[in-house]
Amino acid sequence: MPETINTATCSTCMFKSLIFQKLEKEELDYMDQFKVEKKYKKGEIVVVEGAQIKEFLYLKNGLVKLFKTGIDLKDHIISIAKPFDFIGFLSVFSKNQYQYSITCIEDSVICFVDMDSLKNVIKENGKFALDILSKMSLTLDDILSTRIDLCSRNLRGRISLLLLFFANDVYHNDSFKLPLTRKEIAGLIEMTTENVIRILSEFRKDGLIHIDGSTIQLTNKKLLEAISTAG
Amino acid sequence: MPETINTATCSTCMFKSLIFQKLEKEELDYMDQFKVEKKYKKGEIVVVEGAQIKEFLYLKNGLVKLFKTGIDLKDHIISIAKPFDFIGFLSVFSKNQYQYSITCIEDSVICFVDMDSLKNVIKENGKFALDILSKMSLTLDDILSTRIDLCSRNLRGRISLLLLFFANDVYHNDSFKLPLTRKEIAGLIEMTTENVIRILSEFRKDGLIHIDGSTIQLTNKKLLEAISTAG
DNA sequence: CGCGGCTTTGATGTTCATCAAGTAAAGTGG
């Protein structure tokens, strides 16, 4: 059960994104009335594919994954979202139902902004609208590139890519605790659990990484990068 | 060489999309000054990955493909756009360069709207902004679903899907002329040219389709649908 | 005509998924 918390107002929010900074104080105060913040534990579900969209979601803290269930009944990753990302983004302006699911892969804090009030602000503030458009465009570009990257790489390349992603983009550290099970990783990058394990072992034997439980340390990033590009 | 043509004003444009219909006459007249229409022949290139984005592109007529070149140096489809689609959509609000290429797979007419003027209109008209957001959101949903569909299907499933797409969504006819070479199809759906050919032959032998040069007729749609869902 | 690109088919090989089986770890109820 996510715990509802109540922190600062929007106008004093530490996590106010670049985009929301463009709003006037009165606009922020307006939205303030229509937002709720919730705390989730690792593994908890935020939204399920098909659920009604009522709020605009903003990830303040933690790590979540967006995914869709394919006709093969497997989960397919759309993206892994980091703090400051708008996570209920993708169908929010066009559909009434979520077209994908979101679950937390780390403890997370998510801000729920009422959709209708947000739309009101957009209607009144064209610059804000442009910024939302821009952010949306960026997100989309990112997701698409990642997907195409995945499709053009073999299994080794995909694992390298994922490891480098966690080290460089998420944890900013060559040593980190994998927040996902092997099975989840498999879903993320379109392969089987067994092969995830096999290739991680392979990388360990080849001295590319060091594994200690769920902690992974990248010991030869150059080579990992080479594999991710060559694959 | 695309031929520049000059047709009606925006406000009387037959192809005015649902979205542009929400603009006031004066807004349309304003944009009118900043638009150019161009006629392309099948096979011609509209934009190349990396080119500067200066205009917002609107497909009035024809059929184009959006694709990105992967690290495997193969082309990967993003989508096939039909008339009334905004085709220069994906990075237009966030980047200065196109993140993908566009070429015509049929003779096409494309309307080029100056990006800065469009942004001006968006800034002034919040409802229009919301509509653009909505359209963008829809497009994105579509592209993502298609990609995930592709990833969760085997080769036979993908070919079925593509054939059904052309018959149902593009030509609205069970018999049509394939506008793409086998090689291009391969790029579209992440497989090799040889396998495209092999599976098409297979479908022909099994009586699912009838092939006459580049004309294809779907003779057993039920089964094709079954294959596309099962695969 | 002859060159290059598209198409087609067959033979071969690699990559990867599936199946099976066993160990370890983690949660569950008495």
Added chain:
DNA sequence: CCACTTTACTTGATGAACATCAAAGCCGCG
């Protein structure tokens, strides 16, 4: 707290799906 169940992890063997390679026919075009 311990037996019990479940879930995660690991490794090997096997086979299917698919890519690659090779060769030949076809067609448009300078």
